[in-house]
Each structure stands twice: as structure tokens, then as C-alpha cells.
Amino acid sequence: MNFNQMLLQKQSIVNKRLNELLDISGIPEVLHNSIKYSVEAGGKRIRPILTISITEALDGNILDALDFGCAIELIHTYSLIHDDLPAMDNDDFRRGKPTNHKVFGEAIAILAGDALLNFAIEILSQKAINNNNLNYIKAINEIFKASGARGMIAGQTIDITSENRILSLDELYKMHSLKTGAIIEASCTVAAYISGREDRLEEIKQFSQHLGIAFQIVDDILDFVGDEKKLGKTVGKDLKSNKATFVTILGLDEAKMKAQEHTKKAIEIANGLDKTGFLSKLTEYLLVREN
Numbered sequence: 001m002n003f004n005q006m007l008l009q010k011q012s013i014v015n016k017r018l019n020e021l022l023d024i025s026g027i028p029e030v031l032h033n034s035i036k037y038s039v040e041a042g043g044k045r046i047r048p049i050l051t052i053s054i055t056e057a058l059d060g061n062i063l064d065a066l067d068f069g070c071a072i073e074l075i076h077t078y079s080l081i082h083d084d085l086p087a088m089d090n091d092d093f094r095r096g097k098p099t100n101h102k103v104f105g106e107a108i109a110i111l112a113g114d115a116l117l118n119f120a121i122e123i124l125s126q127k128a129i130n131n132n133n134l135n136y137i138k139a140i141n142e143i144f145k146a147s148g149a150r151g152m153i154a155g156q157t158i159d160i161t162s163e164n165r166i167l168s169l170d171e172l173y174k175m176h177s178l179k180t181g182a183i184i185e186a187s188c189t190v191a192a193y194i195s196g197r198e199d200r201l202e203e204i205k206q207f208s209q210h211l212g213i214a215f216q217i218v219d220d221i222l223d224f225v226g227d228e229k230k231l232g233k234t235v236g237k238d239l240k241s242n243k244a245t246f247v248t249i250l251g252l253d254e255a256k257m258k259a260q261e262h263t264k265k266a267i268e269i270a271n272g273l274d275k276t277g278f279l280s281k282l283t284e285y286l287l288v289r290e291n
């Protein structure tokens with residue numbers, strides 16, 4: 001199997017498991033539809049694929065890693081639903097489809113995001129109970145530290161409160177390392193806990209930090225270039241609002257160079273982590289992706 005086939009296979013495994021996890025009774029119909037609408041709207045499933053791939057490389061339990069990764073994907077989806085709300089980024093499209101609040105209204109979109117976060121906690125705590133495993137509790141702790149007020153929510157707060165002020169490059173790094181980087185890092189580090197390989201934690205952290213920065217720089221570049229395939233974004237919005245991005249601060253060429261540098265460093269570490277080469281190819285794919 002080549003890399004693209006492996007990626008598609010992993011995406012389809014994640015999608016199937018997400019489907020099963022969300023096939024629950026007892027939820028008001030409109031809420032269930034709203035949750036499924038956003039989870040099934042697509043997405044690259046990068047975070048769960050990182051969790052599964054690193055766990056595989058460390059000889060950990062892949063099925064448990066799949067559930068950890070899917071729970072992280074639910075948290076990611078909640079963050080996107082809330083980020084799109086009029087009170088936040090006020091976006092009409094996400095993943096090429098109308099945003100959740102455009103279809104279901106703001107109140108249901110807020111509740112769907114809340115429900116997704118709570119589902120994630122339910123799925124993960126059930127895993128820890130079933131396995132009676134302290135390492136799983138440590139992994140859960142990492143995930144919610146990363147998504148909470150000292151992680152993703154801190155980053156989102158910095159982003160929102162700095163709207164009328166241009167951030168410096170250091171501030172931009174800091175904001176993104178919290179807003180996007182923390183969850184990407186947790187998607188990777190949980191693999192060390194699931195596999196009982198805390199000895200690899202530092203290496204995985206280094207890998208995920210380079211990957212997270214490269215990922216965000218590429219996101220800014222794609223936004224800037226306004227690729228036609230990127231239907232879910234308002235092209236040029238950041239430029240019009242004078243918002244700092246890696247492209248507005250560094251310029252397009254230097255931003256591309258920085259993304260390449262961080263990708264190169266991530267790949268060097270990935271080669272030591274995963275002998276199959278999938279992780280380094282995934283890292284390369286994130287650099288050259290078109291959405």
C-alpha cells in the first residue's frame with residue numbers, strides 16, 4: 001500500500017469508529033443531527049491518525065488509541081463549531097459546507113459543541129474504567145489540560161482579545177502553540193501513555209511541536225493563497241482585518257521556508273519514532289496539503 005492508500009484507510013477506520021461512537025439513543029433529534037452534521041462533514045482526521053500511528057509505532061493497543069483519537073476529534077469538532085459562531089469568528093462555511101449555526105441556529109450549535117466535549121469525557125473515562133489503567137488517566141489528563149483554559153481556550157482567548165492589535169512574531173507563536181498546537185501535541189503524547197512508553201514522551205513532544213508550528217504556518221499560507229479548493233474559509237479575511245498571521249509578519253517566501261524547516265525537524269524525529277516511515281510521510285503530506 002502506498003502512503004495515500006494508507007492515509008485513506010486510516011481515515012476510513014476513524015470515520016467508522018466515530019460513526020459507531022455517535023450512534024447513541026436518548027439524544028433530542030435536533031441535537032443529534034447537529035452533532036452528526038459537523039462530525040460527518042469531513043475533515044482530515046489528522047489528530048486521531050497521529051494518535052493511532054504513534055501508538056502503532058510504540059507497539060501499544062491500537063483499538064484503545066482509536067478511541068482516544070476519536071475523542072480528541074470530537075473535541076476538535078466542538079472547537080470548530082464554537083469558533084465559527086457569530087460571537088467568535090463568524091464564519092458561514094466550514095469544511096466546504098454551511099457552518100453548524102447556519103443550519104441549526106446558534107443555540108443548538110453551542111449545545112452541540114458542549115455535547116461533543118462531554119461525549120469525549122464520557123468515552124475516555126469509560127475506557128479508563130474498563131481498563132483500570134492509570135496510564136489512561138494520565139492520557140486523559142493531558143488531553144483536557146491541552147483543551148482547557150491553559151491550552152486551546154487560552155489560545156482562543158488571546159486570539160479574540162488581540163483583534164485590534166497586531167501581535168508580534170513571538171506572540172503569534174505563543175497564541176498558536178496554545179490554540180492549535182496544544183491539542184496536536186496531546187494527540188501525539190497520549191500515544192506514549194497508552195503504550196506505557198513514557199520514556200519516549202520528550203521525543204514525541206519535540207516532534208509534535210515542530211509539526212504543530214508547520215501545520216499552522218501552512219494553514220496561514222493556504223488562507224493567504226486562497227486556494228479555490230478551500231471553500232470553508234473566507235479568503236483574504238485576515239489580511240482585510242489586519243490580523244497578524246505568519247504570512248503577514250514574515251512574508252510568503254519566509255513563511256514557506258519556516259514551514260519547511262519545522263517539517264524537516266519533525267521528520268528527523270519521526271524517522272526515529274516510526275520505522276515504517278508512515279509518520280514522516282504524514283508530516284510531509286501536512287506541508288504540501290491543499291486544505
Ligand code: GRG
Pocket residue numbers: 042043044045046078079080082083088095152153156179180216219291
Ligand atoms: C472555540 C474554545 C474554542 C477554540 C477554537 C482550534 C480553534 C480554537 C479554532 C480553529 C480556528 C482555526 C481554523 C485554526 C487554524 C488551524 C486549524 C485548527 C485548522 C483546522 O484544523 P484541520 O485543518 O481541520 O485539522 P479539519 O477540517 O481537517 O479537521
